[in-house]
Amino acid sequence: MAPENSLMDKIVSLAKRRGFVFQSSEIYGGLNGCWDYGPLGVELLKNVKDEWWKAMTFREDIEGIDASILMHPRVWEASGHVENFTDPMVDCRECKARFRADQIEESMCGNPAYRGRKAAKCQAEGKFTEARQFNLMFRTFIGPVEDSGAVVYLRPETAQGIYVNFLNVQSASRQKVPFGIAQIGKAFRNEINTKNFLFRTREFEQMEMQYFVKPGTDERYFEEWRSRRMQWYLDLGLTGGKLQWHRHEEGKLAHYAKDAYDIEYQFPFGWGEIEGVHNRTDYDLSRHEQYSGKAMKYFDEASKEKFTPYIIETSAGASRAFMAFLVDAYREEQAPTADGKMEVRTVLRLHPRLAPVKAAVFPLVNRDGMPEIGRRIEAAIRPHFRVFYDESGAVGRRYRRQDEVGTPYCFTVDSQTLEDQTVTVRERDSMKQERLGIDAVISYLADRLGRV
Ligand code: GAP
Secondary structure (H helix, E strand, C coil): CCHHHHHHHHHHHHHHHCCCEEECCHHHCCCCCCEEECHHHHHHHHHHHHHHHHHHHCCCCEEECCCCCECCHHHHHHCCHHHHCEEEEEEECCCCCEEEHHHCCCCECCCHHHCCCEHHHHHHCCCECCCEEEECCCEEECCCCCCHHHEEEECCCCHHHHHCCHHHHHHHHCCCCCEEEEEEEEEECCCCCCECCCCECCEEEEEEEEEEECCCCHHHHHHHHHHHHHHHHHHCCCCHHHEEEEECCHHHCCCCCCEEEEEEEEECCEEEEEEEEEECCCHHHHHHHHHHCCCCCEEECCCCEEECCEEEEEEEEHHHHHHHHHHHHEEEEEEECCCCCEEEEEEECCCCCCCCCCEEEEECCCCCCHHHHHHHHHHHHCCCCCEEECCCCCHHHHHHHHHHHCCCEEEEECHHHHHHCEEEEEECCCCCEEEEEHHHHHHHHHHHHCCC
Protein backbone atom coordinates (compact mmCIF):
# COMPACT_ATOMS: atom_id res chain seq x y z
CA MET A 1 0.00 0.00 0.00
CA ALA A 2 1.35 3.47 -0.89
CA PRO A 3 2.30 5.39 2.30
CA GLU A 4 -0.06 8.26 1.45
CA ASN A 5 -2.96 5.76 1.17
CA SER A 6 -2.07 4.05 4.41
CA LEU A 7 -1.96 7.45 6.15
CA MET A 8 -5.41 8.32 4.80
CA ASP A 9 -6.68 4.87 5.84
CA LYS A 10 -5.37 5.43 9.37
CA ILE A 11 -7.11 8.80 9.59
CA VAL A 12 -10.41 7.43 8.27
CA SER A 13 -10.16 4.56 10.74
CA LEU A 14 -9.43 6.89 13.68
CA ALA A 15 -12.31 9.12 12.54
CA LYS A 16 -14.68 6.18 12.79
CA ARG A 17 -13.27 4.57 15.93
CA ARG A 18 -13.25 7.77 17.98
CA GLY A 19 -16.56 9.13 16.69
CA PHE A 20 -15.56 11.88 14.27
CA VAL A 21 -17.13 10.58 11.04
CA PHE A 22 -19.29 7.56 10.19
CA GLN A 23 -20.45 6.30 6.84
CA SER A 24 -24.05 7.37 6.22
CA SER A 25 -26.64 4.58 6.70
CA GLU A 26 -23.78 2.18 7.44
CA ILE A 27 -26.01 -0.71 8.59
CA TYR A 28 -27.57 -0.73 5.10
CA GLY A 29 -24.19 -0.80 3.37
CA GLY A 30 -23.72 2.97 3.28
CA LEU A 31 -24.80 5.66 0.84
CA ASN A 32 -22.09 6.78 -1.53
CA GLY A 33 -20.94 10.37 -1.08
CA CYS A 34 -22.75 10.91 2.23
CA TRP A 35 -21.21 10.93 5.71
CA ASP A 36 -22.43 11.42 9.28
CA TYR A 37 -20.51 13.43 11.89
CA GLY A 38 -20.26 11.65 15.25
CA PRO A 39 -20.01 13.17 18.74
CA LEU A 40 -16.45 14.50 18.32
CA GLY A 41 -16.80 15.27 14.61
CA VAL A 42 -19.81 17.47 15.11
CA GLU A 43 -17.86 19.48 17.69
CA LEU A 44 -14.83 19.87 15.41
CA LEU A 45 -17.05 20.84 12.47
CA LYS A 46 -18.96 23.32 14.64
CA ASN A 47 -15.72 24.84 15.88
CA VAL A 48 -14.50 25.28 12.27
CA LYS A 49 -17.79 26.96 11.36
CA ASP A 50 -17.77 29.11 14.51
CA GLU A 51 -14.25 30.35 13.76
CA TRP A 52 -15.30 31.22 10.21
CA TRP A 53 -18.51 32.88 11.40
CA LYS A 54 -16.59 35.00 13.91
CA ALA A 55 -13.93 35.94 11.34
CA MET A 56 -16.69 37.09 9.00
CA THR A 57 -19.50 38.57 11.07
CA PHE A 58 -17.58 40.04 14.01
CA ARG A 59 -16.94 42.93 11.62
CA GLU A 60 -18.90 46.10 11.02
CA ASP A 61 -19.17 45.53 7.27
CA ILE A 62 -20.50 41.94 7.13
CA GLU A 63 -23.99 40.66 7.98
CA GLY A 64 -25.06 37.03 8.28
CA ILE A 65 -28.10 35.27 6.82
CA ASP A 66 -29.56 31.78 6.66
CA ALA A 67 -31.52 31.31 3.42
CA SER A 68 -33.67 28.32 2.57
CA ILE A 69 -32.22 25.35 0.71
CA LEU A 70 -35.12 25.18 -1.75
CA MET A 71 -35.41 28.28 -3.89
CA HIS A 72 -37.56 29.43 -6.81
CA PRO A 73 -36.44 27.37 -9.86
CA ARG A 74 -35.86 30.56 -11.86
CA VAL A 75 -32.96 31.32 -9.50
CA TRP A 76 -31.01 28.46 -11.09
CA GLU A 77 -31.82 29.59 -14.59
CA ALA A 78 -30.60 33.09 -13.77
CA SER A 79 -27.47 31.79 -12.06
CA GLY A 80 -26.55 29.70 -15.10
CA HIS A 81 -26.69 26.40 -13.20
CA VAL A 82 -29.49 24.88 -15.31
CA GLU A 83 -27.45 25.50 -18.44
CA ASN A 84 -23.84 25.27 -17.27
CA PHE A 85 -23.57 23.25 -14.06
CA THR A 86 -22.67 20.05 -15.83
CA ASP A 87 -19.83 17.56 -15.90
CA PRO A 88 -18.97 15.37 -18.86
CA MET A 89 -19.72 11.73 -18.07
CA VAL A 90 -18.63 8.49 -19.75
CA ASP A 91 -19.64 4.88 -19.04
CA CYS A 92 -17.55 1.76 -19.44
CA ARG A 93 -19.48 -0.63 -21.69
CA GLU A 94 -17.76 -3.61 -20.08
CA CYS A 95 -17.90 -3.08 -16.30
CA LYS A 96 -20.58 -0.32 -16.30
CA ALA A 97 -18.42 1.98 -14.14
CA ARG A 98 -19.11 5.67 -14.63
CA PHE A 99 -16.39 8.35 -14.84
CA ARG A 100 -16.05 12.07 -15.19
CA ALA A 101 -14.51 12.40 -18.64
CA ASP A 102 -12.09 15.06 -17.37
CA GLN A 103 -10.88 12.80 -14.53
CA ILE A 104 -10.10 9.57 -16.38
CA GLU A 105 -6.35 10.06 -16.03
CA GLU A 106 -6.59 9.91 -12.23
CA SER A 107 -9.28 7.14 -12.08
CA MET A 108 -8.96 3.38 -11.73
CA CYS A 109 -10.88 0.74 -13.68
CA GLY A 110 -14.15 -0.22 -11.94
CA ASN A 111 -13.81 -3.96 -12.55
CA PRO A 112 -12.56 -5.73 -9.39
CA ALA A 113 -11.05 -8.45 -11.62
CA TYR A 114 -8.63 -5.84 -13.05
CA ARG A 115 -7.38 -4.50 -9.70
CA GLY A 116 -4.76 -1.75 -10.09
CA ARG A 117 -5.60 -1.12 -13.73
CA LYS A 118 -5.89 2.54 -14.84
CA ALA A 119 -9.17 3.71 -16.38
CA ALA A 120 -7.12 5.43 -19.11
CA LYS A 121 -6.06 1.98 -20.35
CA CYS A 122 -9.70 0.90 -20.73
CA GLN A 123 -10.40 4.16 -22.56
CA ALA A 124 -7.49 3.55 -24.92
CA GLU A 125 -8.97 0.11 -25.65
CA GLY A 126 -12.22 1.80 -26.74
CA LYS A 127 -14.40 0.50 -23.90
CA PHE A 128 -15.94 3.88 -23.03
CA THR A 129 -19.05 5.58 -24.42
CA GLU A 130 -18.94 9.11 -25.86
CA ALA A 131 -19.02 11.83 -23.20
CA ARG A 132 -22.47 13.19 -22.27
CA GLN A 133 -23.14 16.33 -20.21
CA PHE A 134 -24.71 15.55 -16.83
CA ASN A 135 -26.30 18.28 -14.66
CA LEU A 136 -25.10 18.03 -11.06
CA MET A 137 -28.17 19.56 -9.44
CA PHE A 138 -30.48 17.25 -7.50
CA ARG A 139 -34.07 17.72 -8.69
CA THR A 140 -37.18 17.19 -6.62
CA PHE A 141 -40.81 18.35 -6.67
CA ILE A 142 -42.77 20.84 -4.61
CA GLY A 143 -46.20 19.51 -3.60
CA PRO A 144 -47.93 16.23 -4.41
CA VAL A 145 -47.82 16.35 -8.23
CA GLU A 146 -44.55 15.43 -9.88
CA ASP A 147 -44.86 17.48 -13.05
CA SER A 148 -42.44 19.87 -14.71
CA GLY A 149 -44.15 22.90 -13.16
CA ALA A 150 -43.32 21.57 -9.68
CA VAL A 151 -39.59 21.01 -10.18
CA VAL A 152 -37.25 22.52 -7.59
CA TYR A 153 -33.57 21.91 -6.94
CA LEU A 154 -31.56 21.26 -3.81
CA ARG A 155 -29.19 24.22 -3.89
CA PRO A 156 -25.74 23.35 -5.29
CA GLU A 157 -24.22 26.42 -3.59
CA THR A 158 -25.35 28.77 -0.84
CA ALA A 159 -24.31 31.89 -2.77
CA GLN A 160 -27.59 32.42 -4.64
CA GLY A 161 -29.54 32.77 -1.38
CA ILE A 162 -27.29 35.74 -0.65
CA TYR A 163 -27.64 37.40 -4.07
CA VAL A 164 -31.43 37.32 -4.11
CA ASN A 165 -31.43 38.87 -0.61
CA PHE A 166 -28.85 41.55 -1.40
CA LEU A 167 -31.24 44.51 -1.21
CA ASN A 168 -33.27 43.04 1.69
CA VAL A 169 -30.12 42.78 3.81
CA GLN A 170 -28.73 46.11 2.65
CA SER A 171 -31.87 48.05 3.52
CA ALA A 172 -32.62 46.15 6.76
CA SER A 173 -29.10 46.62 8.10
CA ARG A 174 -28.49 50.05 6.49
CA GLN A 175 -25.14 48.87 5.15
CA LYS A 176 -23.29 50.87 2.55
CA VAL A 177 -21.24 49.39 -0.28
CA PRO A 178 -18.66 47.96 0.26
CA PHE A 179 -20.22 45.41 2.57
CA GLY A 180 -20.60 41.64 2.73
CA ILE A 181 -23.15 38.94 3.50
CA ALA A 182 -22.05 35.63 5.03
CA GLN A 183 -23.84 32.31 5.17
CA ILE A 184 -23.11 28.75 6.28
CA GLY A 185 -25.32 25.96 5.01
CA LYS A 186 -25.82 22.69 3.23
CA ALA A 187 -25.26 22.32 -0.49
CA PHE A 188 -25.92 19.29 -2.68
CA ARG A 189 -24.24 18.10 -5.86
CA ASN A 190 -24.99 14.87 -7.65
CA GLU A 191 -21.28 14.23 -8.23
CA ILE A 192 -20.55 11.53 -10.83
CA ASN A 193 -17.68 10.16 -8.76
CA THR A 194 -17.38 10.77 -5.04
CA LYS A 195 -13.96 10.18 -3.61
CA ASN A 196 -11.33 10.66 -0.95
CA PHE A 197 -13.41 10.49 2.20
CA LEU A 198 -15.02 13.92 2.75
CA PHE A 199 -13.33 15.59 -0.21
CA ARG A 200 -15.96 15.09 -2.90
CA THR A 201 -19.35 14.27 -1.42
CA ARG A 202 -22.92 14.69 -2.62
CA GLU A 203 -24.09 16.55 0.48
CA PHE A 204 -21.75 19.01 2.17
CA GLU A 205 -21.64 22.37 3.90
CA GLN A 206 -20.34 25.61 2.49
CA MET A 207 -19.19 28.75 4.29
CA GLU A 208 -19.64 31.53 1.74
CA MET A 209 -19.22 35.28 1.99
CA GLN A 210 -20.17 37.64 -0.83
CA TYR A 211 -18.62 41.11 -0.64
CA PHE A 212 -20.41 43.80 -2.68
CA VAL A 213 -18.13 46.52 -4.03
CA LYS A 214 -18.21 49.44 -6.42
CA PRO A 215 -17.04 48.45 -9.94
CA GLY A 216 -13.46 49.60 -10.37
CA THR A 217 -12.57 48.81 -6.75
CA ASP A 218 -13.06 45.06 -7.25
CA GLU A 219 -9.42 44.14 -7.88
CA ARG A 220 -8.29 45.77 -4.64
CA TYR A 221 -10.92 43.95 -2.55
CA PHE A 222 -10.20 40.70 -4.38
CA GLU A 223 -6.56 40.89 -3.23
CA GLU A 224 -7.57 41.88 0.32
CA TRP A 225 -9.90 38.92 0.66
CA ARG A 226 -7.38 36.53 -0.84
CA SER A 227 -4.83 37.40 1.76
CA ARG A 228 -7.36 37.35 4.64
CA ARG A 229 -8.63 33.92 3.69
CA MET A 230 -5.18 32.34 3.44
CA GLN A 231 -4.29 33.89 6.82
CA TRP A 232 -7.40 32.35 8.40
CA TYR A 233 -6.13 28.82 7.70
CA LEU A 234 -2.64 29.70 8.89
CA ASP A 235 -3.93 31.28 12.12
CA LEU A 236 -5.83 28.08 12.86
CA GLY A 237 -2.64 26.09 12.54
CA LEU A 238 -2.59 24.57 9.05
CA THR A 239 1.00 23.96 7.95
CA GLY A 240 2.06 26.84 5.68
CA GLY A 241 4.07 24.58 3.36
CA LYS A 242 0.96 22.50 2.69
CA LEU A 243 -1.08 25.43 1.42
CA GLN A 244 -0.82 26.98 -2.02
CA TRP A 245 -2.72 29.20 -4.43
CA HIS A 246 -3.96 27.88 -7.74
CA ARG A 247 -5.06 30.50 -10.24
CA HIS A 248 -7.72 29.51 -12.77
CA GLU A 249 -6.41 29.88 -16.28
CA GLU A 250 -8.15 32.41 -18.52
CA GLY A 251 -9.86 29.75 -20.68
CA LYS A 252 -10.97 27.72 -17.63
CA LEU A 253 -12.68 30.47 -15.62
CA ALA A 254 -16.29 29.79 -14.54
CA HIS A 255 -18.90 31.55 -16.68
CA TYR A 256 -19.36 34.28 -14.04
CA ALA A 257 -15.73 34.96 -13.12
CA LYS A 258 -13.28 37.68 -14.07
CA ASP A 259 -10.54 36.17 -11.88
CA ALA A 260 -10.43 33.15 -9.57
CA TYR A 261 -7.97 31.50 -7.22
CA ASP A 262 -8.29 28.31 -5.21
CA ILE A 263 -6.66 27.75 -1.85
CA GLU A 264 -5.29 24.23 -2.10
CA TYR A 265 -4.16 21.92 0.68
CA GLN A 266 -1.72 19.06 0.18
CA PHE A 267 -3.77 16.04 1.27
CA PRO A 268 -2.12 12.60 1.42
CA PHE A 269 -3.76 11.90 -1.97
CA GLY A 270 -2.48 15.15 -3.55
CA TRP A 271 -3.29 18.87 -3.74
CA GLY A 272 -6.99 19.61 -3.44
CA GLU A 273 -9.09 22.81 -3.40
CA ILE A 274 -10.48 23.76 -0.01
CA GLU A 275 -11.71 27.27 -0.87
CA GLY A 276 -12.29 29.43 -3.92
CA VAL A 277 -11.93 33.22 -4.02
CA HIS A 278 -13.70 34.65 -7.06
CA ASN A 279 -14.22 38.01 -8.67
CA ARG A 280 -17.77 37.44 -9.97
CA THR A 281 -18.21 40.93 -11.46
CA ASP A 282 -21.82 42.18 -11.71
CA TYR A 283 -22.89 38.91 -13.35
CA ASP A 284 -25.07 37.59 -10.51
CA LEU A 285 -27.00 40.74 -9.65
CA SER A 286 -27.47 41.62 -13.34
CA ARG A 287 -28.79 38.15 -14.13
CA HIS A 288 -31.23 38.21 -11.20
CA GLU A 289 -32.39 41.66 -12.29
CA GLN A 290 -32.95 40.33 -15.80
CA TYR A 291 -34.72 37.11 -14.74
CA SER A 292 -36.84 38.51 -11.88
CA GLY A 293 -37.63 41.86 -13.47
CA LYS A 294 -36.75 43.51 -10.11
CA ALA A 295 -34.07 46.19 -9.88
CA MET A 296 -30.96 44.91 -8.10
CA LYS A 297 -29.00 48.16 -8.28
CA TYR A 298 -27.51 50.03 -5.38
CA PHE A 299 -27.94 53.78 -4.87
CA ASP A 300 -24.93 55.46 -3.38
CA GLU A 301 -26.21 58.35 -1.23
CA ALA A 302 -22.87 60.11 -1.07
CA SER A 303 -22.12 60.25 -4.81
CA LYS A 304 -25.79 60.02 -5.95
CA GLU A 305 -24.73 57.23 -8.30
CA LYS A 306 -26.71 54.09 -9.10
CA PHE A 307 -24.73 50.99 -9.99
CA THR A 308 -24.75 47.20 -9.95
CA PRO A 309 -22.11 46.13 -7.43
CA TYR A 310 -19.36 43.70 -8.31
CA ILE A 311 -19.08 40.68 -6.03
CA ILE A 312 -15.96 39.26 -4.45
CA GLU A 313 -16.81 35.77 -3.24
CA THR A 314 -14.98 33.66 -0.69
CA SER A 315 -16.39 30.14 -0.89
CA ALA A 316 -15.08 27.50 1.49
CA GLY A 317 -16.21 23.94 2.00
CA ALA A 318 -16.75 23.29 5.72
CA SER A 319 -16.19 19.55 5.29
CA ARG A 320 -13.06 20.04 3.18
CA ALA A 321 -11.68 22.45 5.80
CA PHE A 322 -12.62 19.91 8.49
CA MET A 323 -10.67 17.23 6.64
CA ALA A 324 -7.67 19.50 6.06
CA PHE A 325 -7.52 20.37 9.79
CA LEU A 326 -7.89 16.69 10.74
CA VAL A 327 -5.24 15.43 8.31
CA ASP A 328 -2.82 18.24 9.15
CA ALA A 329 -3.17 17.60 12.88
CA TYR A 330 -2.57 13.84 12.67
CA ARG A 331 0.87 12.74 13.94
CA GLU A 332 2.49 9.54 15.09
CA GLU A 333 5.31 10.44 17.44
CA GLN A 334 7.77 8.73 19.76
CA ALA A 335 6.83 9.38 23.37
CA PRO A 336 8.13 8.08 26.71
CA THR A 337 6.04 5.65 28.76
CA ALA A 338 5.74 5.83 32.57
CA ASP A 339 8.59 3.31 32.95
CA GLY A 340 10.94 5.28 30.70
CA LYS A 341 10.59 3.23 27.51
CA MET A 342 9.55 4.78 24.22
CA GLU A 343 6.26 4.11 22.41
CA VAL A 344 4.37 5.56 19.47
CA ARG A 345 1.66 8.00 20.45
CA THR A 346 -1.01 9.12 17.99
CA VAL A 347 -1.86 12.75 18.53
CA LEU A 348 -4.12 15.27 16.86
CA ARG A 349 -2.27 18.56 17.13
CA LEU A 350 -5.46 20.54 16.51
CA HIS A 351 -5.50 24.24 17.29
CA PRO A 352 -7.00 24.41 20.83
CA ARG A 353 -9.90 26.53 19.54
CA LEU A 354 -10.79 23.74 17.08
CA ALA A 355 -10.29 20.81 19.46
CA PRO A 356 -13.62 19.04 20.12
CA VAL A 357 -12.86 18.62 23.84
CA LYS A 358 -10.84 21.34 25.53
CA ALA A 359 -9.90 19.68 28.80
CA ALA A 360 -9.83 16.32 30.54
CA VAL A 361 -9.80 15.70 34.28
CA PHE A 362 -8.27 12.58 35.84
CA PRO A 363 -7.93 11.40 39.43
CA LEU A 364 -4.55 9.62 39.61
CA VAL A 365 -6.13 6.79 41.61
CA ASN A 366 -9.72 5.97 42.53
CA ARG A 367 -9.38 6.52 46.27
CA ASP A 368 -8.35 9.02 48.98
CA GLY A 369 -11.01 11.48 47.78
CA MET A 370 -9.29 12.09 44.42
CA PRO A 371 -12.34 11.19 42.28
CA GLU A 372 -14.49 13.60 44.31
CA ILE A 373 -12.02 16.46 43.79
CA GLY A 374 -11.76 15.54 40.08
CA ARG A 375 -15.54 15.63 39.71
CA ARG A 376 -15.65 19.06 41.40
CA ILE A 377 -13.06 20.41 38.95
CA GLU A 378 -14.94 18.89 36.02
CA ALA A 379 -18.20 20.49 37.24
CA ALA A 380 -16.47 23.87 37.50
CA ILE A 381 -15.12 23.64 33.93
CA ARG A 382 -18.28 22.24 32.30
CA PRO A 383 -20.34 25.46 32.02
CA HIS A 384 -17.45 27.13 30.17
CA PHE A 385 -15.63 24.51 28.08
CA ARG A 386 -16.24 20.98 26.80
CA VAL A 387 -14.58 18.73 29.35
CA PHE A 388 -14.15 14.96 29.73
CA TYR A 389 -13.78 13.13 33.05
CA ASP A 390 -11.93 9.81 32.99
CA GLU A 391 -10.96 7.57 35.88
CA SER A 392 -10.45 4.27 34.05
CA GLY A 393 -7.05 2.65 33.44
CA ALA A 394 -3.48 3.86 33.94
CA VAL A 395 -3.06 7.61 33.73
CA GLY A 396 -0.61 7.22 30.82
CA ARG A 397 -3.29 5.42 28.80
CA ARG A 398 -5.78 8.17 29.65
CA TYR A 399 -3.36 10.79 28.29
CA ARG A 400 -2.98 8.77 25.09
CA ARG A 401 -6.74 8.52 24.63
CA GLN A 402 -7.02 12.29 24.88
CA ASP A 403 -3.99 12.88 22.61
CA GLU A 404 -5.68 10.81 19.92
CA VAL A 405 -8.70 13.14 19.83
CA GLY A 406 -6.70 16.35 20.24
CA THR A 407 -7.66 17.41 23.80
CA PRO A 408 -5.14 20.17 24.53
CA TYR A 409 -5.11 20.18 28.37
CA CYS A 410 -5.36 17.37 30.93
CA PHE A 411 -5.68 18.09 34.66
CA THR A 412 -4.67 15.35 37.10
CA VAL A 413 -5.56 15.17 40.77
CA ASP A 414 -2.80 13.40 42.78
CA SER A 415 -1.65 13.00 46.36
CA GLN A 416 -0.11 16.49 46.42
CA THR A 417 -3.56 17.90 45.58
CA LEU A 418 -4.76 16.62 48.96
CA GLU A 419 -2.08 18.68 50.67
CA ASP A 420 -1.92 21.93 48.73
CA GLN A 421 -5.01 22.15 46.47
CA THR A 422 -2.92 22.07 43.28
CA VAL A 423 -3.26 19.78 40.24
CA THR A 424 -0.92 18.99 37.38
CA VAL A 425 -1.79 20.37 33.97
CA ARG A 426 -0.27 18.53 31.04
CA GLU A 427 -0.11 20.22 27.65
CA ARG A 428 -0.83 17.90 24.71
CA ASP A 429 1.89 18.88 22.21
CA SER A 430 4.90 19.40 24.48
CA MET A 431 3.63 16.84 27.05
CA LYS A 432 5.09 19.24 29.65
CA GLN A 433 3.47 19.25 33.05
CA GLU A 434 3.22 22.04 35.60
CA ARG A 435 1.35 22.54 38.85
CA LEU A 436 -1.56 24.86 39.15
CA GLY A 437 -3.94 25.85 41.95
CA ILE A 438 -7.40 24.33 41.49
CA ASP A 439 -8.88 27.81 41.66
CA ALA A 440 -6.73 28.85 38.66
CA VAL A 441 -7.96 26.09 36.30
CA ILE A 442 -10.70 28.15 34.60
CA SER A 443 -8.48 31.20 34.04
CA TYR A 444 -5.70 28.91 32.73
CA LEU A 445 -8.12 27.60 30.08
CA ALA A 446 -9.64 31.00 29.36
CA ASP A 447 -6.19 32.53 28.77
CA ARG A 448 -5.46 29.85 26.17
CA LEU A 449 -8.86 29.39 24.57
CA GLY A 450 -9.98 32.98 24.63
CA ARG A 451 -13.46 32.67 26.04
CA VAL A 452 -15.39 31.86 29.20
N1 GAP B 1 -20.31 29.63 -4.91
C1 GAP B 1 -19.13 29.18 -5.55
C2 GAP B 1 -18.89 27.76 -5.42
O1 GAP B 1 -19.76 27.01 -4.97
P1 GAP B 1 -17.11 25.90 -5.85
O2 GAP B 1 -15.66 26.05 -6.17
O3 GAP B 1 -17.94 25.07 -6.75
O4 GAP B 1 -17.66 27.39 -5.80
C3 GAP B 1 -16.73 26.06 -3.29
O5 GAP B 1 -17.26 25.36 -4.37
C4 GAP B 1 -16.18 25.13 -2.24
O6 GAP B 1 -17.17 24.18 -1.87
C5 GAP B 1 -15.00 24.29 -2.72
O7 GAP B 1 -13.78 24.99 -2.57
C6 GAP B 1 -15.06 23.10 -1.78
O8 GAP B 1 -14.42 23.41 -0.56
C7 GAP B 1 -16.55 22.95 -1.53
N2 GAP B 1 -17.10 21.86 -2.38
C8 GAP B 1 -17.51 21.95 -3.66
N3 GAP B 1 -17.96 20.77 -4.10
C9 GAP B 1 -17.84 19.90 -3.07
C10 GAP B 1 -18.14 18.51 -2.89
N4 GAP B 1 -18.69 17.77 -3.85
N5 GAP B 1 -17.87 17.94 -1.69
C11 GAP B 1 -17.35 18.67 -0.67
N6 GAP B 1 -17.05 19.99 -0.79
C12 GAP B 1 -17.29 20.61 -1.96
